[in-house]
Amino acid sequence: MNIKFCNQCGHEVKYQVPEGDDKPRAICQSCYTIQYENPKIVNACIIEHQGKILLGKRTIEPRKGYWNVPAGFMENGESTRNGATREVKEELLADLKNITLFGVYNIIQRNQVHVYFRAELAHENYGPGAETSEVKLFAPEEIPWDQLAFPVGITALKRYIKEMQTGDFTIKEEDIIIDYEMLKQYNFNS
Numbered sequence: 001m002n003i004k005f006c007n008q009c010g011h012e013v014k015y016q017v018p019e020g021d022d023k024p025r026a027i028c029q030s031c032y033t034i035q036y037e038n039p040k041i042v043n044a045c046i047i048e049h050q051g052k053i054l055l056g057k058r059t060i061e062p063r064k065g066y067w068n069v070p071a072g073f074m075e076n077g078e079s080t081r082n083g084a085t086r087e088v089k090e091e092l093l094a095d096l097k098n099i100t101l102f103g104v105y106n107i108i109q110r111n112q113v114h115v116y117f118r119a120e121l122a123h124e125n126y127g128p129g130a131e132t133s134e135v136k137l138f139a140p141e142e143i144p145w146d147q148l149a150f151p152v153g154i155t156a157l158k159r160y161i162k163e164m165q166t167g168d169f170t171i172k173e174e175d176i177i178i179d180y181e182m183l184k185q186y187n188f189n190s
């Protein structure tokens with residue numbers, strides 16, 4: 001129940017179940033436009049270079065100052081793959097090769113679907129771009145797990161590290177359950 005006003009005419013909306021539907025929708029009380037709310041897609045990419053993982057440190061909330069797998073909301077007019085490579089370029093100023101699907105993670109509590117790719121650095125040029133203060137390659141044993149930004153990134157990265165030991169990469173679809181009590185202990189603020 002997030003929407004208050006019509007995106008077409010600005011009049012107030014009311015949540016009602018449209019005829020033939022089974023869920024309340026934001027319906028404009030003037031022009032009767034229905035605004036549907038659907039999950040958002042986030043694209044991300046785990047980047048490997050000579051056995052190390054490239055991570056960026058966030059300069060924005062949520063989780064400012066924490067390390068993260070490059071990720072961001074998908075834009076209209078792009079593919080999931082293009083979204084992931086665009087985020088990598090924007091945040092880490094890096095180019096990729098050998099891009100492959102790695103996992104699909106549903107965060108039902110946030111109405112988000114995260115599509116994770118894996119890739120290698122195309123060349124050794126990288127650095128802090130938008131929303132990033134520092135970019136660094138981490139050997140698996142150097143990854144600062146308690147300074148990673150988000151549970152989904154931790155889940156994906158843990159599987160990646162495990163699978164890179166044998167080189168037998170899989171593609172998985174998983175639900176990420178957010179434990180809000182646990183997040184409080186780690187000072188997650190969102």
Ligand SMILES: [Zn+2]
Nearest residue numbers: 006009028031
């Ligand atoms: Zn309207």
